[in-house]
Amino acid sequence: MGEIEITLQNIKDESLTALKETFGDSYEDSKQEIEELLKESEEKAKEWAADLITGATRIEAVKYFLKTEKSLYENTLLKLAGIQQINASNLKDQLIQILIDKLGELANKQ
Amino acid sequence: MKKAKLTLVLIVLIMINACKPTYSSLAYDNALKAKQDVLNTVELSINPYGDFVGKIDSLKLELNSYYTYELERPNNKASVEIWKRLIKDKGVVTKFFELWKTLGVLRSKEVETSKKQIGLNFDQLIELEQAKQ
Numbered sequence: 001m002g003e004i005e006i007t008l009q010n011i012k013d014e015s016l017t018a019l020k021e022t023f024g025d026s027y028e029d030s031k032q033e034i035e036e037l038l039k040e041s042e043e044k045a046k047e048w049a050a051d052l053i054t055g056a057t058r059i060e061a062v063k064y065f066l067k068t069e070k071s072l073y074e075n076t077l078l079k080l081a082g083i084q085q086i087n088a089s090n091l092k093d094q095l096i097q098i099l100i101d102k103l104g105e106l107a108n109k110q
Numbered sequence: 111m112k113k114a115k116l117t118l119v120l121i122v123l124i125m126i127n128a129c130k131p132t133y134s135s136l137a138y139d140n141a142l143k144a145k146q147d148v149l150n151t152v153e154l155s156i157n158p159y160g161d162f163v164g165k166i167d168s169l170k171l172e173l174n175s176y177y178t179y180e181l182e183r184p185n186n187k188a189s190v191e192i193w194k195r196l197i198k199d200k201g202v203v204t205k206f207f208e209l210w211k212t213l214g215v216l217r218s219k220e221v222e223t224s225k226k227q228i229g230l231n232f233d234q235l236i237e238l239e240q241a242k243q
Contacts, residue, residue: 048223056217056219057217057219057220057223058217058220061209061213061216061217061223061224064205065224065227068202068205068227068228069227071195071201071202072230072231072234074195075192078188078191078192078195078234079234079235079237079238081188082131082188082238082241083238085188086130086131086242089185090130092130093130
């Protein structure tokens with residue numbers, strides 16, 4: 001096997017390791033956060049309905065709370081998407097560093 | 111020749127590497143301060159809206175300055191979108207002031223729930239900034 005092939009194989013092996021390390025449990029974490037949010041929404045809905053009946057909260061306020069809950073879903077998804085982007089950037093950093101190291105070694109040998 | 115090509119590839123890789131979301135301690139502090147200042151103002155809503163118009167206008171200016179700072183940061187789309195959903199026209203903070211104005215004075219449970227909901231929305235922004243560290 002030539003030097004370039006060996007270098008490419010090393011890049012592939014180290015990249016796969018970086019990929020696994022970076023994205024390992026992130027999907028499961030995101031899914032879990034959304035499921036928790038859904039569960040909390042059910043509790044909130046019951047509480048807001050009860051407060052409306054007792055008069056502790058007026059209908060205008062409940063309409064506002066529902067808007068804030070919708071916004072909370074959107075903002076949570078945006079946060080998770082942002083974190084995925086950060087993870088992807090960290091992965092990219094690792095991949096590029098591997099490439100830089102390997103190509104640097106090759107350049108020195110030429 | 112091969113060495114020159116490899117060097118060029120290395121330079122390009124280093125340049126690509128520079129484009130990523132970065133942590134800003136100022137952005138983090140701004141988000142914390144914005145949350146606290148908004149929640150402090152929400153607490154005042156057991157009083158008439160009309161008594162706090164000046165304070166609310168000042169708060170809106172403060173929040174807008176934080177948003178402007180976020181707009182200028184590179185690779186920052188998710189944070190900017192969250193800021194929009196907090197303080198822009200249909201944002202939870204703007205809508206809260208509209209509610210307060212409409213109802214005049216809020217009831218204690220309405221204030222408590224508003225604080226909780228607004229706080230949770232701000233937490234998404236704060237957690238995202240923390241994740242950039």
